[in-house]
Amino acid sequence: MSAIASSLQDDSRLHFELLTLPRLDMLLAVENAAYSHPWTRGNFIDALYAGYQIQLLMHEDTLIGYFVAMPGVEEVHLLNITVAPAYQQQGWAKVLLDSLALWSRGKNALWLWLEVRKSNQRAQHVYAQYGFQSVGQRKRYYPAENGEREDAIVMSIKL
Numbered sequence: 001m002s003a004i005a006s007s008l009q010d011d012s013r014l015h016f017e018l019l020t021l022p023r024l025d026m027l028l029a030v031e032n033a034a035y036s037h038p039w040t041r042g043n044f045i046d047a048l049y050a051g052y053q054i055q056l057l058m059h060e061d062t063l064i065g066y067f068v069a070m071p072g073v074e075e076v077h078l079l080n081i082t083v084a085p086a087y088q089q090q091g092w093a094k095v096l097l098d099s100l101a102l103w104s105r106g107k108n109a110l111w112l113w114l115e116v117r118k119s120n121q122r123a124q125h126v127y128a129q130y131g132f133q134s135v136g137q138r139k140r141y142y143p144a145e146n147g148e149r150e151d152a153i154v155m156s157i158k159l
Helices: 003-009 021-034 041-049 092-106 121-130
Strands: 014-018 053-059 062-071 075-083 111-117 133-143 149-158
Touching: 021 041, 021 062, 021 075, 041 053, 041 062, 053 092, 062 092, 075 092, 092 111, 092 121, 111 121, 111 133, 121 133, 121 149
Parallel strands: 075 111
Antiparallel strands: 014 053, 053 062, 062 075, 111 149, 133 149
């Protein structure tokens, strides 16, 4: 973890909060900067109204990262986890995953599930370091360039 991330983690101004509509534009700016095929405003609003857990990791009024998770029966499905580009590769994904695991345990979940782009080796490495195992593949799951589709790796971890 970088010195910046380490000093921020010790900062009392670092906190989690639930997504609210006034924070949505800030989240969308990060989403659009982080992905070639970002979620839309409608995707996030649908997730909010569906009651999915959307936690923001904030330092004062700066968005460091967030996750969107859908609870199920004895499991939670991670739908989106994002670290703002300026804060990537500093250990924040682990902080977000720790918060997700804690929340999931509070919902009596036994498993966490996720999909990750087959081409996203960096994210796969983060998940594997956290303890996720590759358990399958979804063909043509993600949109890709030129109207193509990309396979997803399905990963899970027992809580």
